[in-house]
Amino acid sequence: MELLMIFISAILVNNFVLYYFLGICPFLGVSKKIDSAVSMGLAVTFVMTITAVVSWMINHWILIPNKLEYLQIVTFILVIASLVQLVEMFIRKISPPLYQALGIYLPLITTNCAIMGLALIAALKEYNFATTVIFGIGSGVGFTLAIVLMAGIREQLDVSDVPRPLKGAGIALIVAGIMALAFQGFSGMIK
Amino acid sequence: MAAKSITQEYLKGLWDENPVFRQLLGMCPILAVTNAVINGIAMGLATAFVLVLSSLVVSSIKKLIPSQVRIASYIVVIATFVTMADRFLAAYFPPLSKSLGPYVPLIVVNCIILGRQEAFSSKNSIGRSMIDALGMSTGFILALLTLSSIREILGTGTFLGHQVLGAWFKPWIIMILPAGAFITLGILLALAMFIEQKTKARS
Numbered sequence: 001m002e003l004l005m006i007f008i009s010a011i012l013v014n015n016f017v018l019y020y021f022l023g024i025c026p027f028l029g030v031s032k033k034i035d036s037a038v039s040m041g042l043a044v045t046f047v048m049t050i051t052a053v054v055s056w057m058i059n060h061w062i063l064i065p066n067k068l069e070y071l072q073i074v075t076f077i078l079v080i081a082s083l084v085q086l087v088e089m090f091i092r093k094i095s096p097p098l099y100q101a102l103g104i105y106l107p108l109i110t111t112n113c114a115i116m117g118l119a120l121i122a123a124l125k126e127y128n129f130a131t132t133v134i135f136g137i138g139s140g141v142g143f144t145l146a147i148v149l150m151a152g153i154r155e156q157l158d159v160s161d162v163p164r165p166l167k168g169a170g171i172a173l174i175v176a177g178i179m180a181l182a183f184q185g186f187s188g189m190i191k
Numbered sequence: 192m193a194a195k196s197i198t199q200e201y202l203k204g205l206w207d208e209n210p211v212f213r214q215l216l217g218m219c220p221i222l223a224v225t226n227a228v229i230n231g232i233a234m235g236l237a238t239a240f241v242l243v244l245s246s247l248v249v250s251s252i253k254k255l256i257p258s259q260v261r262i263a264s265y266i267v268v269i270a271t272f273v274t275m276a277d278r279f280l281a282a283y284f285p286p287l288s289k290s291l292g293p294y295v296p297l298i299v300v301n302c303i304i305l306g307r308q309e310a311f312s313s314k315n316s317i318g319r320s321m322i323d324a325l326g327m328s329t330g331f332i333l334a335l336l337t338l339s340s341i342r343e344i345l346g347t348g349t350f351l352g353h354q355v356l357g358a359w360f361k362p363w364i365i366m367i368l369p370a371g372a373f374i375t376l377g378i379l380l381a382l383a384m385f386i387e388q389k390t391k392a393r394s
Contacts, residue, residue, distance in 0.1 A: 019369055021223040025302060028218070070278060073296045074270040081263065113219050113300040120293040165385035166377075169215055173377030181370040 003134050010138030012186040016114050017146040018179060020121070023114030027147055028172050030105070032158075037151035038144070043102045045140025047087060047109050048118050051080055052136025055119035056129055076119045084109050114143060149179065197322055204326025210303045211334035212383040217303040221334060222372040223294050228351050231339030232332070233287050237280065237295055239328030241272040242304050243321060250312040250320035265308045266299070273299045303331060341375055342366045 016022045023044070030040045055076055063069055088106045092099045109115060118139055122132045153175055162171050195203070210216045220238070224230040248268050256264045277295045280288040288295065298304065307327055312320040343349060346366030348356040365371045 021219050024218040024222065070274060073274050073277065073299055074267065077266055077270050077299050113297050116300045117293055117297055120296050124293055165381040165388060170377045170381035170384060173373045173380065177370045177373030177377060180373055184368060184370065
């Protein structure tokens with residue numbers, strides 16, 4: 001039950017984009033078309049889940065027993081960078097169609113603060129292993145939901161008459177604000 | 192590109208190449224920590240510390256780094272300074288460090304910092320890189336200050352914790368919620384774009 005709560009709250013209430021403000025760069029950059037938004041969301045969910053597992057293991061089996069918690073930042077970022085590289089090579093070998101679909105989005109994920117944020121927040125909240133994994137998957141799904149919704153709205157925005165200075169990032173941020181307001185409505189679901 | 196004077200090198204970070212308003216970099220921290228002015232200032236100073244020192248180190252060792260591993264090397268340099276800033280805040284300003292939460296460690300993935308190393312420090316002299324880093328930091332701090340002042344004054348009626356608006360003022364709760372951050376920044380970006388278009392049209 002508690003796991004289900006964590007899962008739902010990671011998707012709707014504490015949404016990574018609209019509540020933690022993580023992953024804003026891809027959220028604004030890759031949300032012009034629904035197809036690419038879906039691919040980006042999938043890639044992020046995939047890497048987030050793996051990162052959650054690996055960073056938990058490193059944190060609990062290596063850093064904490066040796067009292068090296070202050071090395072978290074350096075280790076996490078290096079682990080994420082090499083993990084993304086590894087995942088990319090792995091997918092290219094195992095499933096070329098999936099590699100085609102995720103393509104250029106995988107390397108971009110290294111600099112996506114949502115991934116680093118996930119590892120740090122999970123460590124900060126001292127989640128246990130199962131919770132960390134669920135939190136990772138939920139956050140990925142939440143990110144996908146936000147970016148796909150955003151892409152849907154932006155496809156409509158392209159054909160509407162937006163004042164010139166607001167074009168591009170300005171209107172996108174205001175739309176995101178209204179979305180955040182809508183998501184705020186879910187906060188009553190979880191105490 | 193013609194060589195710029197030192198002053199121009201510094202000033203470009205304030206407007207022409209302002210990291211937030213013109214380059215749209217560092218959006219995550221600027222939205223996340225601007226619900227109070229004090230958080231904005233702390234974040235700005237921490238980022239400035241990391242940016243200036245990383246530029247110093249990267250520009251002094253740029254000839255020693257093979258270009259294939261340069262990104263990884265920059266990240267290690269940046270992560271070292273971020274760890275220092277994070278530990279410092281945790282030791283001397285525990286409440287502040289708590290309210291900034293994961294966003295101090297997240298400076299490591301702030302695209303402004305890696306962007307400046309890749310675009311500037313790895314190609315320019317130590318002095319110029321430092322000036323460039325200082326300019327960019329000032330631009331970033333200005334953006335943080337603008338956004339956090341608007342949000343704190345309208346959201347709670349206070350500035351740095353001091354009451355500035357009278358008792359008649361009903362705080363706009365939305366401004367300190369995430370939604371307020373997005374909408375305010377959207378309007379500020381539009382304003383920056385508007386000013387830019389006007390000055391371009393005039394010249």
